[in-house]
Amino acid sequence: xxxxxxxxxxxxxxxxxxxxxxxxxxxxxxxxxxxxxxxxxxxxxxxxxxxxxxxxxxxxxxxxxxxxxxxxxxxxxxxxxxxxxxxxxxxxxxxxxxxxxxxxxxxxxxxxxxxxxxxxxxxxxxxxxxxxxxxxxxxxxxxxxxxxxxxxxxxxxxxxxxxxxxxxxxxxxxxxxxxxxxxxxxxxxxxxxxxxxxxxxxxxxxxxxxxxxxxxxxxxxxxxxxxxxxxxxxxxxxxxxxxxxxxxxxxxxxxxxxxxxxxxxxxxxxxxxxxxxxxxxxxxxxxxxxxxxxxxxxxxxxxxxxxxxxxxxxxxxxxxxxxxxxxxxxxxxxxxxxxxxxxxxxxxxxxxxxxxxxxxxxxxxxxxxxxxxxxxxxxxxxxxxxxxxxxxxxxxxxxxxxxxxxxxxxxxxxxxxxxxxxxxxxxxxxxxxxxxxxxxxxxxxxxxxxxx
Amino acid sequence: xxxxxxxxxxxxxxxxxxxxxxxxxxxxxxxxxxxxxxxxxxxxxxxxxxxxxxxxxxxxxxxxxxxxxxxxxxxxxxxxxxxxxxxxxxxxxxxxxxxxxxxxxxxxxxxxxxxxxxxxxxxxxxxxxxxxxxxxxxxxxxxxxxxxxxxxxxxxxxxxxxxxxxxxxxxxxxxxxxxxxxxxxxxxxxxxxxxxxxxxxxxxxxxxxxxxxxxxxxxxxxxxxxxxxxxxxxxxxxxxxxxxxxxxxxxxxxxxxxxxxxxxxxxxxxxxxxxxxxxxxxxxxxxxxxxxxxxxxxxxxxxxxxxxxxxxxxxxxxxxxxxxxxxxxxxxxx
Numbered sequence: 001x002x003x004x005x006x007x008x009x010x011x012x013x014x015x016x017x018x019x020x021x022x023x024x025x026x027x028x029x030x031x032x033x034x035x036x037x038x039x040x041x042x043x044x045x046x047x048x049x050x051x052x053x054x055x056x057x058x059x060x061x062x063x064x065x066x067x068x069x070x071x072x073x074x075x076x077x078x079x080x081x082x083x084x085x086x087x088x089x090x091x092x093x094x095x096x097x098x099x100x101x102x103x104x105x106x107x108x109x110x111x112x113x114x115x116x117x118x119x120x121x122x123x124x125x126x127x128x129x130x131x132x133x134x135x136x137x138x139x140x141x142x143x144x145x146x147x148x149x150x151x152x153x154x155x156x157x158x159x160x161x162x163x164x165x166x167x168x169x170x171x172x173x174x175x176x177x178x179x180x181x182x183x184x185x186x187x188x189x190x191x192x193x194x195x196x197x198x199x200x201x202x203x204x205x206x207x208x209x210x211x212x213x214x215x216x217x218x219x220x221x222x223x224x225x226x227x228x229x230x231x232x233x234x235x236x237x238x239x240x241x242x243x244x245x246x247x248x249x250x251x252x253x254x255x256x257x258x259x260x261x262x263x264x265x266x267x268x269x270x271x272x273x274x275x276x277x278x279x280x281x282x283x284x285x286x287x288x289x290x291x292x293x294x295x296x297x298x299x300x301x302x303x304x305x306x307x308x309x310x311x312x313x314x315x316x317x318x319x320x321x322x323x324x325x326x327x328x329x330x331x332x333x334x335x336x337x338x339x340x341x342x343x344x345x346x347x348x349x350x351x352x353x354x355x356x357x358x359x360x361x362x363x364x365x366x367x368x369x370x371x372x373x374x375x376x377x378x379x380x381x382x383x384x385x386x387x388x389x390x391x392x393x394x395x396x397x398x399x400x401x402x403x404x405x406x407x408x409x410x411x412x413x414x415x416x417x418x419x420x421x422x423x424x425x426x427x428x429x430x431x432x433x434x435x436x437x438x439x440x441x442x443x444x445x446x447x448x449x450x451x452x
Numbered sequence: 453x454x455x456x457x458x459x460x461x462x463x464x465x466x467x468x469x470x471x472x473x474x475x476x477x478x479x480x481x482x483x484x485x486x487x488x489x490x491x492x493x494x495x496x497x498x499x500x501x502x503x504x505x506x507x508x509x510x511x512x513x514x515x516x517x518x519x520x521x522x523x524x525x526x527x528x529x530x531x532x533x534x535x536x537x538x539x540x541x542x543x544x545x546x547x548x549x550x551x552x553x554x555x556x557x558x559x560x561x562x563x564x565x566x567x568x569x570x571x572x573x574x575x576x577x578x579x580x581x582x583x584x585x586x587x588x589x590x591x592x593x594x595x596x597x598x599x600x601x602x603x604x605x606x607x608x609x610x611x612x613x614x615x616x617x618x619x620x621x622x623x624x625x626x627x628x629x630x631x632x633x634x635x636x637x638x639x640x641x642x643x644x645x646x647x648x649x650x651x652x653x654x655x656x657x658x659x660x661x662x663x664x665x666x667x668x669x670x671x672x673x674x675x676x677x678x679x680x681x682x683x684x685x686x687x688x689x690x691x692x693x694x695x696x697x698x699x700x701x702x703x704x705x706x707x708x709x710x711x712x713x714x715x716x717x718x719x720x721x722x723x724x725x726x727x728x729x730x731x732x733x734x735x736x737x738x739x740x741x742x743x744x745x746x747x748x749x750x751x752x753x754x755x756x757x758x759x760x761x762x763x764x765x766x767x768x769x770x771x772x773x774x775x776x777x778x779x780x781x782x783x784x785x786x
Contacts, residue, residue: 060557066510067553071546073520078539081532084524089750092525096754099514099521100761107514108765108772111507119775164747393536403543410547414554421561 004392006400007079010407014072015374016367017411021065023366026140026185027192028058029133031219032113036129038215040122046211046434050219053212053429054196057422059114062106064418071407079400080381082391087163087382090156090171091146098142106135137185144184148177150382151373152245163385175245179238180373186231187369190330191362193227196220197337198359199422201352203430210433221341224334232327236291242373243292246383247301248309249376252316254288259302263288271313276304311378319372326365333358457752462745464755465526466734469519474723476515478620478716483509485621487552487578488614489640490571497633498571501621502556504628504780509556511769513549526751530734530744537596538588541606545584551577579614586613586651593655593726594662595736605658612651616719619644623712626700628780634701634708641711642697648715649690652722656683659729663737666729679728686721689714 032051039047073095076083084091112120112128120128155170156163165171197220203213243250255271255278256263265287269278286296293300303310333354340347381388486501493501505512523531535542551573559570590609594602622641626634660667670679693714701708732740745751 056561060554060561062510063553063557066513067546067550070513070517070520070549073517073524074535074542074546076524077520077531077535078542081536084528084531088525088528089747092528092746093750093753093757096521096525097757099518100757100765103517104511104514104761104765105768107510108768110510111772112775115507116775162747165750165753168753393532395536395539399539399543403539406543406547410550414550417554417558417562421558424563425561 003395003397003400004389006397006404007392007395008388010400010404011072011075011079012374013404013408013411014068014075016370017415018065018068018072019366019370020363020415021061021068022136022140023188023191023362024061024195025058025065026136026188028054028061028195029129029136030189031192031196031223032058033126033129033133034219035215036126040126044211046215049210049212049434050216053425054216055114056425057195059110060418060421062110064414066107068411079393079395080391081393082386083381086161086386086391087150090149090163090165093165093168094142094146094149094172098139102135102139102142106132106139109135140184140188141181144181145172145174145177148180149174151180151377152176153382153385158385163382176238176241179234179241182234183231183238183369186227186234187362187366189227190224190231191366193220193223193334194330194355194362195359195422197224197334198355198357199426201347201355202359202423202426204347205349205352205356206427206430208430208433212434213430217347218341221334221337224330225338228327228331228334232331235324235327240292242376243301246376248303248306249311249316249373250292251301251303251306252311252313252376253320253372254292254300255313255317256288256300256302257304259299259305261289261297261299262286263298263300265291266317269317271317273313309379311376316372316376319368319375322368323365323372326361326368329358330361330365333361458748459742461748461751461755462526462741465522465745465751466731466741468758469522469526470723470727472515472519472522474720476512476519477723478719479512479515480509481617481620481719482624482712483512483621484552484578484582485617485619485644486624487574487621488582488618489621489625489637490575490578492640493633493636497636500629500633500780501625502559504624506556507772507776511772513553525754526746527734527739527741527744528746530739533735533739534592534596537598538591541584541588541591545581545588548577548579548581548584552581553577578617582614582617583610586610589613589655590658592736593659595738597662605654608654609651612647612654615644615647616651616715619648620712620715623715627709627712630701630705630779638697638700642694645690645694645697648718652686652718655722656725659726663729665737669729679725682721682725682728686718689718689721693718 032055035047035051035054038044039051109128109131112125113132116128117125149171152175153163154174155167156165158164196216200213200217200220204217239250239253251257254263255266255269257276257278262285264283264285266278266281266283268280268282270280271278288300289296289298292298303313333351337347337351337355340351377383379387379389381391483505486505489501490498520531523534555570555574555577559567559574562570587606587610590606591598591602593609594605619641622637622644625637626641629637660670669675693711696707696711696714699707700711730736732742734741734744
C-alpha cells in the first residue's frame with residue numbers, strides 16, 4: 001500500500017472533518033455576542049433563550065474542532081515530517097502564535113461563557129463572549145496566514161534546503177492572505193447564518209412560534225442575505241488574485257487546456273486528463289475571458305503550459321463549480337426568505353422546507369471551495385518549495401491504512417451523532433418554546449445574574 | 453559570561469516544552485483520571501464528577517497542544533523522529549482524546565436514553581488516551597525501542613500511568629466534592645497509589661539501565677548526592693500521602709486539596725528526574741536539543757510572543773479556576 005496516497009487521503013479526511021467545526025465556531029461566536037448584546041440592550045429574555053440554545057451548538061462544535069485539530073497537529077509529525085523539517089522555521093512561529101494568542105484564550109473563557117452566566121457579573125460574561133469570539137477569529141487569522149503562505153510563499157530564503165524567514169511582515173501578509181482570510185470569514189458567516197436559519201425553520205415547521213425562534217430565524221436569514229453578495233464579490237477578487245499568483249490553479253478550475261484569448265466559460269464538462277481535453281462540454285462563448293480579464297479577447301492561462309506540474313483537473317474543476325452553484329442557491333434562498341420576513345412578516349412553508357436542508361449548504365460550499373484551493377495547489381505542498389511527495393514520512397503503508405480506516409469510521413459516526421444532536425436540540429427548543437424556565441435558572445429573574 | 457543566543461534559545465524552549473508537558477500531565481491528568489474512575493462510579497456521581505472538571509478540561513487539554521506545538525515548532529527534527537517512531541500509540545492517543553473530548557459534550561446534550569452510551573465512550577476514551585501516553589513514555593524512556601522488551605515495558609508503564617491519572621482524578625474529586633462520593637474517592641486514591649508508586653519505581657530503574665550514558669549521569673559521586681533528594685523526597689511524599697488517606701476526609705474538610713497538591717509535587721519530582729536523565733537529548737541518545745532546534749531567528753520571534761503572552765495565559769487560567777472554585781455544583785448552561 002502506498003503510504004503517500006494513504007497519508008494524503010488521511011490528511012484530506014482529517015482536514016475536511018476538522019474544517020466543518022471552525023467554519024461554525026468562528027462566526028457563531030459573533031452571533032452569540034450579537035444575541036448577548038441585544039439582550040443587554042433590551043432586557044428581552046428571548047435573546048438569552050436564543051443564546052442558550054446556540055451556545056450548546058457552539059460548545060459541541062468547539063469540542064469537535066479541538067479534537068480534530070489536535071489530531072491534525074500530530075499528523076504533521078506522524079505522516080509529514082518533511083513539512084516541518086523544510087519550512088518549520090516559518091510554519092512554526094505562525095502555529096505557535098495561534099496556540100499562544102488564540103487557542104488558550106478561547107479555551108479558558110469558554111468555560112465562563114458556557115457555565116458562568118450566574119457566577120460572574122453580566123459584564124464579565126459578555127466580555128468572555130467577546131474574548132471567545134475574538135479568539136476563534138484570531139485563530140483563523142494565523143491558520144489562514146500559514147495556509148496562504150504555503151500557496152504564495154514570500155519573505156524567506158532557502159539555506160541548505162531549509163526555509164529561513166527574512167521578512168515576517170511579508171510572510172504573514174503574503175499576497176493571497178487578505179483575500180483568503182476574507183473569503184473564509186465570510187464562508188463561516190454564511191455557514192452559520194444558514195445553520196441558524198435552517199434549524200430555526202425546522203422549529204417553525206414543528207409549530208414553534210416563540211419569540212426566540214423568530215429572533216434566531218431573522219438573524220440567520222438577514223445575515224445570509226447581506227453576506228452572500230459580499231461573498232460573491234470577495235470570491236471574484238480572490239479568483240483574480242489566484243490568476244495572478246497561481247495561474248495553473250485557475251487553468252484547472254476552468255478546465256482550460258490552451259492559453260489564449262476568447263476562452264469560453266464551461267458550465268458542464270468531464271475533463272479527461274489522459275487525453276488532455278474535455279468531454280460533453282457546455283459553454284458560454286468568451287465567458288472565462290470576460291470574467292477573468294473583463295474583456296472577450298483577454299488571455300486566460302491553459303493547462304498545457306504547465307504539463308506535468310499542474311493539479312489534477314477533475315476535482316478542482318468540479319469543486320469550484322459546486323461551490324459557485326451552492327453560492328447561487330444561497331443567494332436565491334436567503335433573498336426570498338428575507339423578502340417574506342421583511343414584507344409579509346411570515347415564512348411560507350415550502351420555503352421553510354427548502355431552508356432545512358440548506359442548513360448544511362455552508363458546509364458543502366466550504367468543503368468544495370477548500371478542495372478547489374487545496375487540491376489546486378498540488379503537486380506542491382508549499383508552492384515552488386516543497387512537493388507533497390517529498391514531505392511524507394517513513395511510516396509503513398499498512399500502519400497508515402489501519403489508522404485511516406479507523407479515522408474514517410470514527411469521523412462518520414461522530415458526524416452522524418453531531419447532526420443528530422443538532423436536530424435533537426432544535427426539536428427540544430421547538431417543544432419548549434418560550435414557555436419553560438430558562439436552563440438552570442429555574443424561575444429566577446434573568447436580568448439579575450448572581451453578581452461577582 | 454554571556455551565552456550566545458543560538459545556544460541559549462533551544463535551551464529555553466526545551467525548558468518551556470518541559471513545563472508545558474508537566475502542566476499538561478498534572479491538569480489533564482485529573483480530567484483523564486476522572487474518566488477512568490467512571491468505571492467505578494454511579495450515575496449521579498458521574499454527573500458530579502463531570503461538573504468538577506467541566507469548565508476546565510478544554511483549557512487543560514490546550515497544554516498538550518502547546519507542548520506538541522513547541523516540539524513541532526522548536527524541534528522540528530525531533531518531532532518527526534519521535535512521532536513517526538510512535539505512529540500507532542500516537543494514533544491511539546488521538547482516538548482516545550477524540551472519544552473523550554466529544555463524549556464529554558455529547559453526554560450532556562443527547563436524549564436521556566443515550567447518555568449511558570456516551571458515558572461509556574467517555575470512560576473508554578480516557579482509558580485509551582492514558583494507556584497510550586504511558587506506553588509512549590515507556591518506549592521513550594528506553595530510547596524509542598520498539599522490540600519485545602520495549603513493548604512489554606511500555607505496557608507496564610501504560611498501566612501505571614493510567615493508575616497515576618486515576619489517583620489524580622480521585623484527589624481532584626476529594627477536593628471538589630463532599631459526602632459519600634468524597635469518601636469513595638479516598639478509597640479510589642489509596643488503590644491507585646500502589647500502582648502509581650510501582651510505575652515511578654519501574655521508570656526510575658529502567659531509565660539508567662537502558663542507557664549507559666544515563667547510568668553514568670546518576671551513579672557517580674557527587675552527582676548522586678545532589679540527586680538523592682529526588683527519590684528520597686518522592687518516597688517521603690508517597691508515604692505521607694498514603695498515611696493521609698486514612699484520615700481523609702476530615703470533619704471540617706481541611707486538607708481536601710492536600711492529596712492533589714502532593715501528587716502534583718510527586719509528578720514534578722519524577723519529571724525533574726526524567727529531564728535530568730535525558731538532557732541534553734530530545735531524542736534519547738540520538739538528537740540533542742541543539743541539533744533538533746529551529747533557526748535562532750524563528751525561535752526568537754516565538755520567544756518574544758511567549759514572554760508577553762504566557763503570564764497572561766497563566767493569569768486568566770487562574771481566574772477561570774477561581775470563578776469555578778469551591779465544591780462542584782450542577783453544571784448548567786446558564
